[in-house]
Amino acid sequence: MIPLRRIVTISCAGLLLASCGIDGGDSAAGDAETDRQSETLALAISYPRQADAAGFARAALATSLGKSGDFSVLEATDLDHKGPGNPMARLVWRIHRNKIDSGWKHTPAFDACYSVEFNYDGVSSGPSRIICPESATAITPPPLPRRDIPSDFAPALETTLGALPATPGEEDVRAALATGLPTPPVAPETGLAGIPPQIFVQVKGSDVGVALFARIGVGDEDCMLGHRVGGAVKVWSLNWRDLGPRETPCSAETALAAP
Incomplete structure (x- = not known):
């Protein structure tokens, strides 16, 4: 039997999220644009409904932002839940911004990380800025075969x-x-x-x-x-x-x- 809580991957090799630095706070990097991108992405992958955290990760990586070199999923975790209204999955993702160095604007490069939880109906909390976990690596969930009926x-x-x-x-x-x-x-x-x-x-x-x-x-x-x-x-x-x-x-x- 598959346990109710199945972690697809977790950054920092099994340490508690708080010890990895995933605890939010004013020092978490990000700006209005990465906030907007994250909110748009979370809404976009809320439907069609996904069966698990890996499904939400696949959906995120299939978007225009997800296919870019500036985006990566760092964590996809299935959560214990008793009903459709409870959070069932958590994603942590990272958006990279290159530095801007022009004659009129100087912005250093940064990585903005976000945590978002989903229930059966969509986003249940977040996306919230968090401190990026140290040494986190991008994950790619395994692909699934197509199940639709081809036109031929x-x-x-x-x-x-x-x-x-x-x-x-x-x-x-x-x-x-x-x-x-x-x-x-x-x-x-x-x-x-x-x-x-x-x-x-x-x-x-x-x-x-x-x-x-x-x-x-x-x-x-x-x-x-x-x-x-x-x-x-x-x-x-x-x-x-x-x-x-x-x-x-x-x-x-x-x-x-x-x-």
């Missing part, structure tokens, strides 16, 4: 449904889908192959309904439906509005019943 699944599903025998059994449909649907591609940026969607099938006589379902995030789903009803083939996708808790389920029954 739609024409493949349509072709597969159209080529089924007149009165197929469920196993016939599943076998046809196993060979007819494409393999999710390998993402060049991570080198990881995508996760194929779940497949649901329902057959009634000569009519067939198929649902492809993928859970791509904590609260995000991807759904593609297809049917052959009365000999006519149709393939379509459901968006996040369609997939609300009181809306349309991603199921083979939904596909078969659709007009």
Whole structure:
């Protein structure tokens, strides 16, 4: 069992945060611009929801600021929490500012560090300026494979449904889908192959309904439906509005019943 508190990484090799200098205070470096950048970043990575601290770190590093050479994540920590309103993850990040030495302005280089905590709904505290931990190194959480349904699944599903025998059994449909649907591609940026969607099938006589379902995030789903009803083939996708808790389920029954 994974413990409730799992530290993805911690600066200063296991020392308490206070002993590492992460205690805030007037001496913490930063300015109005790094404050603005941190506030914008914290808001940006609050949604889509993340499952853990590593997810928030990945989201931060995927932003324009995160991809720059001036930004680094120093800590991503999962926090003990009892409910969705309690803080579940803490990030500490650093923004580097080069010195400015012009005829009218002289500003020394500095590193501004911030601590921010997130709960299920987004930011629960911070971003707050803190003293940068000494000897802290940037971390990069391991990448995750893509879980969405690629666009080339739609024409493949349509072709597969159209080529089924007149009165197929469920196993016939599943076998046809196993060979007819494409393999999710390998993402060049991570080198990881995508996760194929779940497949649901329902057959009634000569009519067939198929649902492809993928859970791509904590609260995000991807759904593609297809049917052959009365000999006519149709393939379509459901968006996040369609997939609300009181809306349309991603199921083979939904596909078969659709007009």
